[in-house]
Amino acid sequence: MKLIQLDINNQVYEIPVNPRDLLVDVIRKKVGLTGTKKGCGQGDCGACTVLINGVPVLSCITLAISCLGKKISTIEGMADEQGNLHPIQQAFVDHGAVQCGFCTPGMILSAKALLDQNPLPSVLEIKRSISGNICRCTGYKKIVEAISAAAKEISTGEVK
């Protein structure tokens, strides 16, 4: 075991880790942030998606020890300090894009990574950006609509 510091949602946690510990397990079990989901454990389903330095990665095939000095963002860091949902989260609620909810944290983080780079993406760009996030409820249409609406909301918000 080695004591390392992980920066998750701008908060630094001191956590004892073994080199073999996967980021998803450390986030869920040692830090206690259970919003990040563990689905397939093989990097296929995208449920465990978190952002590392703004880039979406699969925390089920990332070693926690390799994340020293990097900024990790999980779904818990999306809402503001007053608890107001991020526009992408709000759009998912408003458009019925959450069914069972298991894919939702990963979907929202993939969407955030897209909109941070490309504020007004086309539908095709949205679909490509979530192509590594599998929704077994198959609610893709509403998810794409929600991301599209959030993009408009965020862009017009910035104009004001």
Place this chain on the structure above:
Amino acid sequence: MYLHEFEYYAPMTAEEAFGLIGRLGSNAKVLAGGTDLLLMMKEKMLTPQYLIDINGVPEFQGISYEPAKGTVIGAATKIAEIEHSSLIKEKYFALHQAAGELGSVQVRSMATIGGNSCHASPAAETTTPLVALGAKVLLASDAGERELPLEDFILGNRKTALGEKELVSRFILPEPAPRSASCYGHIGLRNAMEIDAVNMAVNLVLEVSGRKIKELKLVMGSVAPKPLVSLEVPAILVGHELSDDLVEKAALAACGEAKPISDIRASAEYRREMVYVLARRLLYQAFNAAQEV
């Protein structure tokens, strides 16, 4: 789905990395993107005692171009960086296309170009265009460096010429010839997150006249244990203008050269048929693109 116990090293310089590999040898594995390695470790197909994480080594990162010499890509460069590089898109279009088709956004932001070659999956996306583009790999160790054409580096299904104290440090892509174009195509069962049933890359150079083919490389992926470089297609097409008859003949020749197997993703028969389809499609595409250069 937990990993076994291992020791973890994160060298910050190439010398440190070579030193570790030299010392730990076959008991160590190099961790780049981890999208293949960690899966194989989870399945207990590999149980290295040591992991050497090379992502912190600047020498293994990035894309740089020198006019007339070509392009150097660090082995730990992420597939996403290659996908979004305007230089790669302009000069090595087939590689740009293949990088954009590998895995998902998440996988592309983790996986590396070196990892894709070292894993040496017969269905790898980037090895096919890299071979077509004439890429060389630089194998480095404490003892020095050696250079190998990628097609000689990959020996077969998950087999490479990598020595136990070596790592792949860089890829070198030659400057594309004037009036040349490359393109990539693939056939899979779905549009995203699929593993190619067949893929192919064509790199074509036209003569000064702009009509006749001067040089041509057609490489097939996922139809043999390693990227398969066609010998017959260039023999049919080089020195000629592209015509429907010749394309037909070349595509049939490529079919004959392919050595596909039947597996979970496609039957051998279907794969062979798709070699024909892709060869026709890509030969026209590359020929037309080269005329517009």
